Amino acid sequence: MFAEYIGxxxxxxxxxxxEDGTFAARVDGLRGVIATGRTVEECREDLIEVIEEWITIRLEKGLDIPAVV
Structure with a gap:
């Protein structure tokens, strides 16, 4: 389930x-999900971790997880 959602x-x-040459990423609709990295790939890897943690926290708190379309 997580893998499909994260994908x-x-x-x-x-x-x-x-400006400093690093990268940042966000996903529209996933409030608070922001990742950074020295390269796009590093940023993407960080984004995966951030999304996993975001899902876990929302589940623990009984919050809805919005659909990603």
Whole structure:
């Protein structure tokens, strides 16, 4: 379940290059999910971890997990 959701979220991820040459990413609709990295790949790996933690916290708190379309 997590893998399918994360895969869909990664397809919607928006990456930006920051002034210092690093990268940041977010996924529209996943409030609070922000990742950074020195490279796009590192940023993507961080994003996967952030999404996993975000899902876990929302489940623990009984919060809804929005659909990723």
């Amino acid at each position: 869909a979220a990664l397809k919607r991820a928006e990456y930006i290059s920051l």
